[in-house]
Amino acid sequence: MDVRATAVALARAGPSAPSGNLAAFAPRGRSAPVSAWLKGIAVISLQLTGLWAFNVAGVWVVNKAGLPIPGNLVGIVALYAALELGVVKLSWFEAAGSFLIRHLAFFFVPITVGLMDTGSLFATHGVGIIVTLAVSAGIGVMLAGLVSQLLLRNPGHTGGRS
Amino acid sequence: MTGSSTVAITGFGIAVTIGAYALSLLARRRYPSPLTTPVLFSTVIIIAILLAAGISFSDYKPAKGIMTFLLGPATVALAIPLYKNRQAFFLNLIPAGIGLLAGSLGTMITAGLIARLFRFGPELVSSIAIKSTTVPIAVEIAKIVHGNPTLTAVFVVTTGMIGASFGPWLMDRLGITHPVSRGLALGTIAHGQGTAQAASEGELSGAVAGVAMGLGAVCTSLAAPWVIPHLVQ
Numbered sequence: 001m002d003v004r005a006t007a008v009a010l011a012r013a014g015p016s017a018p019s020g021n022l023a024a025f026a027p028r029g030r031s032a033p034v035s036a037w038l039k040g041i042a043v044i045s046l047q048l049t050g051l052w053a054f055n056v057a058g059v060w061v062v063n064k065a066g067l068p069i070p071g072n073l074v075g076i077v078a079l080y081a082a083l084e085l086g087v088v089k090l091s092w093f094e095a096a097g098s099f100l101i102r103h104l105a106f107f108f109v110p111i112t113v114g115l116m117d118t119g120s121l122f123a124t125h126g127v128g129i130i131v132t133l134a135v136s137a138g139i140g141v142m143l144a145g146l147v148s149q150l151l152l153r154n155p156g157h158t159g160g161r162s
Numbered sequence: 163m164t165g166s167s168t169v170a171i172t173g174f175g176i177a178v179t180i181g182a183y184a185l186s187l188l189a190r191r192r193y194p195s196p197l198t199t200p201v202l203f204s205t206v207i208i209i210a211i212l213l214a215a216g217i218s219f220s221d222y223k224p225a226k227g228i229m230t231f232l233l234g235p236a237t238v239a240l241a242i243p244l245y246k247n248r249q250a251f252f253l254n255l256i257p258a259g260i261g262l263l264a265g266s267l268g269t270m271i272t273a274g275l276i277a278r279l280f281r282f283g284p285e286l287v288s289s290i291a292i293k294s295t296t297v298p299i300a301v302e303i304a305k306i307v308h309g310n311p312t313l314t315a316v317f318v319v320t321t322g323m324i325g326a327s328f329g330p331w332l333m334d335r336l337g338i339t340h341p342v343s344r345g346l347a348l349g350t351i352a353h354g355q356g357t358a359q360a361a362s363e364g365e366l367s368g369a370v371a372g373v374a375m376g377l378g379a380v381c382t383s384l385a386a387p388w389v390i391p392h393l394v395q
């Protein structure tokens with residue numbers, strides 16, 4: 001791919017690339033200019049910093065107010081409100097945001113590795129715990145999923161499927 | 163442990179985690195099954211490798227700290243799909259709300275009742291009943307309902323893994339296909355891990371799951387002090 005065309009396309013797309021995909025910032029082809037890479041990295045870093053700032057603000061509010069909820073939930077509400085009010089633009093966060101969400105599961109992996117320390121609990125009560133957790137999760141998924149879908153598909157309630 | 167070996171183990175922990183996650187993405191694409199969902203698949207591989215290498219979880223903790231640094235910003239980013247899908251979301255608010263209530267109360271009550279069938283004591287029953295709430299909230303509720311916060315955290319993480327891996331499989335069999343319902347069920351029951359799974363199914367599902375995780379937690383924290391005493395006695 002033409003290097004100049006790539007650079008121009010990147011510059012034009014900038015942080016407002018509609019795809020919201022990291023790949024949009026990654027220059028294609030072997031001869032991609034270093035500047036295009038740097039620009040991509042800079043954009044992503046800025047967007048990450050923005051998301052991080054919303055998270056920090058959420059955590060701060062929760063600590064100050066002594067609320068028993070996670071700060072990042074407040075961060076979600078704050079970012080949503082800022083988008084709705086037009087204080088920030090979707091394009092400012094979209095590339096980094098969609099990348100993080102696509103790989104959200106990754107961030108839980110190091111946490112679940114902590115289960116390796118719970119061997120003795122599962123050795124003594126394992127069967128009961130697993131059965132309890134699995135059956136109650138199954139029933140919960142069934143209730144939430146079937147009840148909501150039944151109501152969603154009943155035009156009397158909502159105007160039908162979206 | 164010396165400083166340089168801490169660095170080496172941390173680097174090893176990060177490399178193993180990223181490698182296992184990348185492998186899980188390949189495995190899921192080739193053999194889609196509850197067993198190849200990223201959290202379950204990667205966790206099993208990583209624990210096996212750490213055990214084989216003689217690395218304990220406390221050795222792995224610095225690596226965990228580095229890798230989970232972006233979890234907060236990543237969760238905040240859920241506002242983006244929510245904003246983009248806000249019309250579909252608000253149109254479906256009432257059915258979703260009723261489903262959320264049914265799911266979070268249903269799972270709490272059934273967990274408590276089944277735990278009693280296994281003759282678990284009051285502390286274990288209380289701790290297990292609130293397992294569908296995201297960790298930071300579950301730990302707070304555990305204190306209120308005389309549960310054990312540490313046990314609760316273990317149950318929350320295990321539930322997330324079970325729900326995120328087998329939830330979509332179960333919903334396929336039950337004919338739950340609406341993206342709002344799938345996201346709602348995953349977020350309500352399997353909190354963050356379910357939300358991650360829902361986000362991989364689609365933007366609307368992920369957004370609904372993120373909100374359901376939050377509202378489900380609020381719902382559980384309001385209901386638990388009333389419901390759990392009846393389950394325990």
